[in-house]
Every structure is written in structure tokens, then in C-alpha cells.
Amino acid sequence: MATQHLYAMPVEQTGWEFDGATEISFTWEYDDERAALLALYDKGKKQQWDAAERIDWTQEVDWANPMALPDEQIPIYGTDAWNKMNENERAELRRHLQGATLSQFLHGEQGALIATSKIVATVPDADSKFYAATQVMDEARHVEAFSRLLHEKVQLAYPITPGLKSLLEQGLSDRRWDMTYLTMQILIEGLALAAFQRQRDHSGNDLVQAVNAYVMQDEARHVAFGRLALRDFYPELTEAERDEREEFVVEACYHMRDRFNQIEVWENLGFSREQIADAVGTSEVMAQFRQRLFTRIVPTVKDIGLWGERVRKAYQDMGVIQFSEIDAEALLDADNKVAEDFDAKQFVRDGVSGQIAAAE
Secondary structure: OOHOOOOOOOOOOOOOOOOOOOOOOOOOOOOOOHHHHHHHHHHHHHHOOOOHOOOOOOOOOOOOEEEOOHHHHHOOOHHHHHHHOOHHHHHHHHHHHHHHHHHHHHHHHHHHHHHEEEEEHHOHHHHHHHHHHHHHHHHHHHHHHHHHHHHHHOOOOOOOOHHHHHHHHHHHHHHHHHHHHHHHHHHHHHHHHHHHHHHHHOOOOOOHHHHHHHHHHHHHHHHHHHHHHHHHHHHOOOHHHHHHHHHHHHHHHHHHHHHHOOOHHHHHHHOOOOHHHHHHHHOOHHHHHHOOOOOHHHHHHHOOOOHHHHHHHHHHHHHOOOHOOOOOOHHHHHHHEEEEEEHHHHHHHHHHHHHHHHHO
């Protein structure tokens, strides 16, 4: 089924083109290698997987709640607007909110695919090119997995949001290789990890949990890649150059926080912008969610050395400065273990199914 027929809103075009300025970088230094990046490259090779095989796509989802998420996570839950809705209207709201979320996951993963292919071409050192090449395959697999989940199970899609579109264009149209890293590997991938974690840990559906867990296992390596590359590079910059990057981080973080309201979905379902601004603005669930989105970004930004007064003040204002004390590496290790636990559960389930089949 063509995606065009799944969109819940009209889309003017099914493509998007802009000038992604690129400076191709070759290197003839093949021996100047960093052990940590090569270890990550080795891990990336060994952890390649097939989305068609590792995930059990025979599992079904509930049409009325595809990702099996608790209603308490919906911003208007418990309000007069929610209480007036019948069950069919609530089911439609769940499907649209969840379909829109998955759509942004899908669009973001395509952005990561394009960004990482650009990193292969622009990053100056060989070990980074090696690892980025494994990530290109990872991102293609993520596009495949989320596309299949959206097309086969949810059967409802939304166009890319203006906020995500703007951030992707900024990162992909900058000639400097580190800005592509910073936009994709640190900011967008960091935010995505927090959003994926919400689905993985709160969904009541095994298929949805598995897709997010396996994608997160890859994304954990991607964020580690960005950390390793940039924390070596940023100390070499001038103070003015670091200030420019810190200003970009601050603007991007405010942008991501303030745009995460799914206003397009609500308006498409007949809610007024004023109604939703009030509901989302006063929702404790949304306030907590906006904060949790930065659990992966804040410690990583600190780790790569973009920790000047401007950045600290912004995170203090957002109420997320406390996340700077999080052990980012421990979080990424935990993501890897969760995926391995899903593999173990699938192995046991397959073994039991085989035993039952044999007994019959």
C-alpha cells in the first residue's frame, strides 16, 4: 500500500529536496586509529540484524490502541473533553496520536539515514567513516521496521512536522561535518532514544516493545559514536566556534521542547488550537514527558564539552539540569541489555512453540 493513501492529512508532495551543502573528505591516513571508535565499529558489525527475521511480524495490534499505551498518557485524559467522548471517538484519537508519533519516528529515521551517509563522505578520519558505514545500514533497517509497523499494523500516517523538518534541514545543509553529528547523533537521536524508551517501557504490546527495543540497541551505539567523535574534536575549536555550537544547541533544545505537542493531530480531529494549547500546557503528563525527553541529551552535551554558561542556564530554565549527572554510558548499556532480554524471551517462546508442535 502506498503511503500516500495512509496520510490522515493532505500532503502537497511526497518528496522533499533542498541543497545539502557537502564537502567530501578523503583521508590517506589509515593507521591513525582510535581504539574506542574501532571497538564501536566492531560492535556495530556484530550487532547487525534483519528486521524481517528478528521481529515476529505475525503478532497483531489492537485497532483501537495499536501501541497498547495507557490512556493516562493522553494530555486531555480526565478532562471534560475526554469524558464527553464515546469509545469510538477515543479509539480514533488513540490511533491518530500513535500513528502520528510513529510517523515522526519513521521520518526521523530517514533523516538519520541521509545524515549518516553524509557523515561517511564528510568526516575526515577513517575510523569514523568505518563506523558511520555500519550506521547507514542500521538506519535503513529502522526505516524498514517503522514503515512496516505503520503500514501493516496501524495503517495511518502523518506528514513530517514543521519542527522536525526545520531541524533536519539545519543539520543537513551545514557544510561542517561536526554540525551534522551534533544535530543528528546528539540532539535528534538523543531525543528519539527518550521517545522510543517511552514506547518500549509503557506499551502493552510485544511487537511494539520489540521494535523499539531493537532500534534502541542500535541508537545507543549511534549516540556513543557522536560522543566519542565530538569530545575529541570540540576541545580543538576556538572559544567563538564553541559559542556558536552552544547557541545552536540551546535554540534546538527549546525548539524541540516547544514543538512536541502534536498540534497537527489535534486540529485534524477538530480540536481548536486554544483548547489544545490549554490542555497540553497544563497537563502534568506532558510536562513530565517534555522533561524526560532530555534525559539522553543533557548528559551527552555535557560530555562533549558544550557546557558553557549559556547551555547550563537554558537547561536550568527547562528544569532538566539535573540530568547532567546521569551516567550516559550506563543508560546505553542498559538499552543493549533490554534488547538482549527480548531476544532471550523470543528464544524461549519459539522453543515452547516448537515443543507444542512436536507433541501434536
